Amino acid sequence: MVIIVGAGLSGLLTAYRLKKAGIPVKVLEGRDRIGGRIYTKITKDESPVEMGATWFRPEHTNLISLLRELNLPFSEQHLKGTAYFQALSTAPAESISIPPQGPSYRIAGGTTSIISKLSSLLSPEELEIGEMVSKVELNENTLRVTAGRIIECEKIVIALPPKLGINLIEFNPNLPQNLIQIAQNTHTWMEDSIKVALTFPKPFWREDGKSGALFSNVGPVTEFYDHCNTEETKYALCGFVNNEYALLSFDDRKNKILNQLNEIYGQEVLEYIDYQESVWADENLTSFPSDQPLFPHQNNGNPIFNRSFFEGRVFFSNTETSSVHGGYMEGAVHAANSVSKKLITL
Numbered sequence: 001m002v003i004i005v006g007a008g009l010s011g012l013l014t015a016y017r018l019k020k021a022g023i024p025v026k027v028l029e030g031r032d033r034i035g036g037r038i039y040t041k042i043t044k045d046e047s048p049v050e051m052g053a054t055w056f057r058p059e060h061t062n063l064i065s066l067l068r069e070l071n072l073p074f075s076e077q078h079l080k081g082t083a084y085f086q087a088l089s090t091a092p093a094e095s096i097s098i099p100p101q102g103p104s105y106r107i108a109g110g111t112t113s114i115i116s117k118l119s120s121l122l123s124p125e126e127l128e129i130g131e132m133v134s135k136v137e138l139n140e141n142t143l144r145v146t147a148g149r150i151i152e153c154e155k156i157v158i159a160l161p162p163k164l165g166i167n168l169i170e171f172n173p174n175l176p177q178n179l180i181q182i183a184q185n186t187h188t189w190m191e192d193s194i195k196v197a198l199t200f201p202k203p204f205w206r207e208d209g210k211s212g213a214l215f216s217n218v219g220p221v222t223e224f225y226d227h228c229n230t231e232e233t234k235y236a237l238c239g240f241v242n243n244e245y246a247l248l249s250f251d252d253r254k255n256k257i258l259n260q261l262n263e264i265y266g267q268e269v270l271e272y273i274d275y276q277e278s279v280w281a282d283e284n285l286t287s288f289p290s291d292q293p294l295f296p297h298q299n300n301g302n303p304i305f306n307r308s309f310f311e312g313r314v315f316f317s318n319t320e321t322s323s324v325h326g327g328y329m330e331g332a333v334h335a336a337n338s339v340s341k342k343l344i345t346l
């Protein structure tokens with residue numbers, strides 16, 4: 001059996017590929033939900049809003065092939081019309097035209113559709129949640145894996161950000177020093193970001209040729225986009241808040257966000273139905289402190305992650321180990337395709 005640690009996109013896809021090839025699998029997920037950095041919340045007016053991964057582009061070909069394989073439709077991000085640009089706190093936001101940049105897409109029903117689909121292809125014995133893996137030991141020819149209980153397996157795929165993998169899991173014998181050093185200095189994409197979404201009774205921002213997009217140098221919101229569902233029956237705005245606002249209380253942050261949005265979109269923004277946010281720095285199964293500041297994507301796809309450890313039994317494979325588009329959903333799919341191919345042909 002192969003144990004896969006983590007039920008994010010990379011872990012679930014690896015499990016699905018191995019199962020399809022006839023290899024017994026078990027996914028152990030530490031959270032009480034699956035999806036990891038894919039996290040679609042359903043608001044009280046039943047609108048799917050993205051607290052994590054949202055967009056992909058035509059060059060994300062592995063992800064697009066997977067969506068086609070799983071029959072999951074996607075649609076273009078609404079960007080038609082002008083955007084607001086807030087350059088200075090002392091001047092009102094300007095209306096600007098967004099330069100053409102090629103389409104970006106969102107998955108119909110929310111990004112979580114890909115997670116629901118992959119998990120539906122695994123049995124309850126093959127996917128367990130609330131199972132935080134804390135130890136991996138080599139015991140003669142098998143691995144002993146400590147989660148809520150001890151489970152034995154032949155091989156293990158650590159489908160988490162490498163920095164988390166080496167800090168949350170104790171390995172016996174120790175992993176090589178060079179792997180530990182590189183993993184400790186491998187950036188985890190978006191681990192300290194903040195996402196916020198608001199839903200509304202109608203898409204009032206679409207009036208007068210506006211797209212609803214906002215770009216701000218001032219904050220707290222730095223980027224905001226139209227986030228209506230594919231069918232255009234649910235109306236929302238969603239985007240990023242400056243990471244430093246993680247230091248504020250929920251109420252302080254929300255007030256500052258609403259003040260800024262009110263200034264830009266006007267009074268109607270205060271008539272929102274639901275407000276949702278996620279502060280990823282507070283998520284200890286995504287975010288882990290670094291010894292020194294890391295630059296975005298630092299060490300993503302480092303060749304050391306191509307190697308296996310414990311005599312071909314331990315593999316590190318998630319988006320941050322991917323040699324292409326590390327950090328993005330595309331990287332997660334690429335990593336899962338690569339490690340499963342390796343395990344199937346071994």
Ligand SMILES: Cc1cc2nc3c(=O)[nH]c(=O)nc-3n(C[C@H](O)[C@H](O)[C@H](O)COP(=O)(O)OP(=O)(O)OC[C@H]3O[C@@H](n4cnc5c(N)ncnc54)[C@H](O)[C@@H]3O)c2cc1C
Nearest residue numbers: 006008009010030036037053054055133318319327328329
């Ligand atoms: C706010 C935000 C916005 C983003 N926007 C985009 C975007 O627009 N487009 C895009 O392509 N990508 C985006 N991303 C990145 C995208 O979410 C990731 O590339 C992708 O989801 C990573 O999948 P993964 O399986 O490799 O890792 P993760 O999703 O991190 O999965 C790891 C899993 O392992 C679990 N876990 C951790 N430790 C343990 C343990 N010890 N035992 C058991 N389980 C454990 C975690 O709970 C998690 O479920 C965004 C991410 C965030 C946070």
